[in-house]
Amino acid sequence: MGLPVLKKILILDAKQRSALATTRSLGAKGFYIITADNSLKTLSGASRFSKQSLAYPSPQFQTDAFITYLQSTVKQYKIDFVFPMSEITCAVILKNRVQFQDVVIPVADFDKFDFLSDKFALFKLAISLGLPVPETHFIEQPGDIDAVLDLIQFPVVLKPARSRIYSNNSWIDTTVAFAYSSDELKTQINQHIYFRDYPFMVQSYIEGIGQGLFALYKEGEPVCFFSHKRIKEKPPQGGVSVLSESVAATPAMLHSATALLHHIKWDGVAMVEFKVAADGTPYLMEINARFWGSLQLAIDSGVDFPYLLYQVYSGENIKPPVDYKKGIKLRWLFGDLDRLIIIFKDSGLSLSNKLKELVNFCKFYQPGMRYEINRLNDLKPFFFEFWEYIKVNLLRI
Numbered sequence: 001m002g003l004p005v006l007k008k009i010l011i012l013d014a015k016q017r018s019a020l021a022t023t024r025s026l027g028a029k030g031f032y033i034i035t036a037d038n039s040l041k042t043l044s045g046a047s048r049f050s051k052q053s054l055a056y057p058s059p060q061f062q063t064d065a066f067i068t069y070l071q072s073t074v075k076q077y078k079i080d081f082v083f084p085m086s087e088i089t090c091a092v093i094l095k096n097r098v099q100f101q102d103v104v105i106p107v108a109d110f111d112k113f114d115f116l117s118d119k120f121a122l123f124k125l126a127i128s129l130g131l132p133v134p135e136t137h138f139i140e141q142p143g144d145i146d147a148v149l150d151l152i153q154f155p156v157v158l159k160p161a162r163s164r165i166y167s168n169n170s171w172i173d174t175t176v177a178f179a180y181s182s183d184e185l186k187t188q189i190n191q192h193i194y195f196r197d198y199p200f201m202v203q204s205y206i207e208g209i210g211q212g213l214f215a216l217y218k219e220g221e222p223v224c225f226f227s228h229k230r231i232k233e234k235p236p237q238g239g240v241s242v243l244s245e246s247v248a249a250t251p252a253m254l255h256s257a258t259a260l261l262h263h264i265k266w267d268g269v270a271m272v273e274f275k276v277a278a279d280g281t282p283y284l285m286e287i288n289a290r291f292w293g294s295l296q297l298a299i300d301s302g303v304d305f306p307y308l309l310y311q312v313y314s315g316e317n318i319k320p321p322v323d324y325k326k327g328i329k330l331r332w333l334f335g336d337l338d339r340l341i342i343i344f345k346d347s348g349l350s351l352s353n354k355l356k357e358l359v360n361f362c363k364f365y366q367p368g369m370r371y372e373i374n375r376l377n378d379l380k381p382f383f384f385e386f387w388e389y390i391k392v393n394l395l396r397i
Helices: 018-028 064-077 087-093 110-117 117-126 142-151 182-191 251-263 295-300 307-314 334-344 351-361 380-396
Strands: 008-009 032-037 048-057 081-083 136-139 156-158 163-168 170-173 177-181 200-204 209-218 221-234 240-247 270-278 284-288 329-331 367-373
Touching: 008 018, 008 064, 008 110, 018 032, 018 307, 064 087, 081 307, 087 110, 087 163, 087 177, 110 117, 117 136, 117 200, 117 284, 136 142, 156 182, 177 182, 177 307, 200 367, 209 251, 209 307, 221 251, 221 295, 221 307, 221 334, 240 295, 240 334, 251 270, 251 284, 270 307, 295 329, 334 351, 334 380
Parallel strands: 008 032, 008 081, 032 048, 329 367
Antiparallel strands: 136 200, 156 177, 156 200, 163 170, 209 221, 209 270, 221 240, 240 329, 270 284
16 A cells, blocks of 8 residues: 555755755655745755745744744644754754644654753763763863863863753854864853853864764664764864765664663664774764754665654554665765865865865765765756855855
């Protein structure tokens, strides 16, 4: 028996690449896809699989208006599933889940989601379980830094306790920072409100390769896993993946991820991020309790997380893949271009290194490599991204 063609799924955060991957995955299977964000023109809305595009009030700055709009939209369009794709929309909706009894939201309950989003709680749990983590100092308030300065070996990473902080009816975006001396450390703290006024961690910098373990859980039990490694990141010293490759999950990574997710009886998708050192030790970096940027790589490799998640929450019989293709590469072209620009602006890099990066960038065709946005069967998102990239960079000029 086939899927109901007009099953309606609302995909939020339509500007995100993960939303585009989900739109393409579920749209290709016959679902009626509606995409939405805080503007009508979006990356996912440009896809041929998006039947309608909607614009909602900003969940970051207009939380109450966003919830009211979403309630009305679910009722008006008779939505069956709502897929929130960002940390903010997940948190806002889960906190108000009682107002969405007639629609399926395929995310764990708020308490579990909030626990994984709290890096203080996550790293304290990992340490208690004896899992490999960078050397970590927990800073409750800025004055606490003086007590640990003599214990710190530079360089270090300053990591906010949360990626997004809810304060005064809006959300503060945070980011990690690097410090190479005590003076630079104090400067970073004073420059950013999320270090100055909120808890953060000071962690040793781990040299290694970024790898992720993607997981789908059902009521505390694993359904399937997928793993990738980051070949290129933006910025180069560590950030979002712009070129990644599917790889086998190592036993050590599986041990750490399952220990953490099993402990909280996780439900839904999660991405456990590691930095793997030269000796093979996977050091925990964070856990994203939602879909991730390189979601398309998993789908291309044979693990269709959006559809599997739908099956878990719709009560269907699940046949998870027993394996997936290794060596598949995914390139986000404009992210890679941004990375190249950052490198060429770096006065500390030699001209020869910059030219090597340029030559590497120009390798447009490689065995097993696919492009994340530009797909022949769905080209409009690529043209949309191209035009938006041109507009943004012209404004910069």
